Amino acid sequence: xxxxxxxxxxxxxxxxxxxxxxxxxxxxxxxxxxxxxxxxxxxxxxxxxxxxxxxxxxxxxxxxxxxxxxxxxxxxxxxxxxxxxxxxxxxxxxxxxxxxxxxxxxxxxxxxxxxxxxxxxxxxxxxxxxxxxxxxxxxxxxxxxxxxxxxxxxxxxxxxxxxxxxxxxxxxxxxxxxxxxxxxxxxxxxxxxxxxxxxxxxxxxxxxxxxxxxxxxxxxxxxxxxxxxxxxxxxxxxxxxxxxxxxxxxxxxxxxxxxxxxxxxxxxxxxxxxxxxxxxxxxxxxxxxxxxxxxxxxxxxxxxxxxxxxxxxxxxxxxxxxxxxxxxxxxxxxxxxxxxxxxxxxxxxxxxxxxxxxxxxxxxxxxxxxxxxxxxxxxxxxxxx
Numbered sequence: 438x439x440x441x442x443x444x445x446x447x448x449x450x451x452x453x454x455x456x457x458x459x460x461x462x463x464x465x466x467x468x469x470x471x472x473x474x475x476x477x478x479x480x481x482x483x484x485x486x487x488x489x490x491x492x493x494x495x496x497x498x499x500x501x502x503x504x505x506x507x508x509x510x511x512x513x514x515x516x517x518x519x520x521x522x523x524x525x526x527x528x529x530x531x532x533x534x535x536x537x538x539x540x541x542x543x544x545x546x547x548x549x550x551x552x553x554x555x556x557x558x559x560x561x562x563x564x565x566x567x568x569x570x571x572x573x574x575x576x577x578x579x580x581x582x583x584x585x586x587x588x589x590x591x592x593x594x595x596x597x598x599x600x601x602x603x604x605x606x607x608x609x610x611x612x613x614x615x616x617x618x619x620x621x622x623x624x625x626x627x628x629x630x631x632x633x634x635x636x637x638x639x640x641x642x643x644x645x646x647x648x649x650x651x652x653x654x655x656x657x658x659x660x661x662x663x664x665x666x667x668x669x670x671x672x673x674x675x676x677x678x679x680x681x682x683x684x685x686x687x688x689x690x691x692x693x694x695x696x697x698x699x700x701x702x703x704x705x706x707x708x709x710x711x712x713x714x715x716x717x718x719x720x721x722x723x724x725x726x727x728x729x730x731x732x733x734x735x736x737x738x739x740x741x742x743x744x745x746x747x748x749x750x751x752x753x754x755x756x757x758x759x760x761x762x763x764x765x766x767x768x769x770x771x772x773x774x775x776x777x778x779x780x781x782x783x784x785x786x787x788x789x790x791x792x793x794x795x796x797x798x799x800x801x802x803x804x805x806x807x808x809x810x811x812x813x814x815x816x817x818x819x820x821x822x
Contacts, residue, residue, distance in 0.1 A: 486522065490524065503677055514729060567783060614692075634662075690753070
């Protein structure tokens with residue numbers, strides 16, 4: 438018996454100190470860091486450059502919008518990481534070019550850098566919307582995985598590249614708030630004839646469902662709500678909406694924000710300017726874009742928790758019933774399928790996103806019952822996200 442115990446003890450000790458290779462002997466290594474492979478190839482060629490650059494960044498945002506802060510954060514990170522060798526000066530909408538002139542200004546080289554919400558450029562190619570947000574589409578987690586690990590960024594680069602641009606994700610601000618409204622709408626019939634402000638594909642979807650939609654610029658929304666020109670409006674996340682004062686002139690917030698599961702922004706560069714940048718600064722820019730992507734989501738969601746508390750002091754949050762949400766989802770699916778039939782670019786990108794969602798679904802289902810609600814709520818049975 439003593440010999441058996443000794444043998445067992447020796448086996449346990451051996452297992453504890455076994456090498457990782459011993460455990461993985463039956464299988465090859467699972468997963469590869471593609472960047473590490475790339476760096477190994479380039480490391481010998483990359484040297485710290487001494488050349489300095491002063492660039493201009495233009496955008497559709499005014500200084501009052503938190504999107505502006507996201508763009509500034511990126512510029513600050515690049516300046517800090519490069520030791521000032523790449524200094525990007527940020528200009529808000531109207532300072533150098535108009536809000537909707539941003540894309541063309543960078544494409545033509547009037548400015549070296551731009552920040553955007555890609556959906557603004559749907560007039561150039563409908564597929565830009567796919568990289569901004571899709572109703573009932575990818576959430577923030579989904580965009581990050583799809584962009585960085587499932588070929589989404591490569592598709593994005595190809596699209597922007599047609600316009601002499603290089604692009605990177607740089608600003609994920611999460612799910613939008615629902616519609617701030619003076620009309621309580623929880624059932625499908627409530628949306629018939631409702632006058633709504635929204636943009637993008639959701640505008641067409643709401644019109645199909647019987648609403649009357651106006652794509653008003655952000656600066657005109659408050660006045661339109663105040664004067665009764667529209668009944669409801671969606672604009673952005675709770676933290677973005679709060680400073681705009683919509684809760685002073687509306688009674689309800691209609692949830693959930695099915696029109697925008699996640700709001701994705703990007704940073705883009707004039708191709709010719711990018712080509713002149715030394716390799717070490719290019720790596721700094723890529724890394725700064727990813728850092729901004731991570732920071733912006735954490736920052737915005739934390740601000741949202743505070744903003745919701747303020748909204749609840751003045752407005753009532755109401756939720757669409759399941760039948761209404763299902764009708765929205767069905768109409769959205771039919772609309773998106775129509776876009777895919779008409780635009781090959783849209784089909785390629787949305788099929789790629791849908792394939793990821795299907796592949797991810799089993800793991801999402803398996804892990805879904807440990808949603809991080811407050812302990813007291815979870816213990817009482819609130820398990821699903």
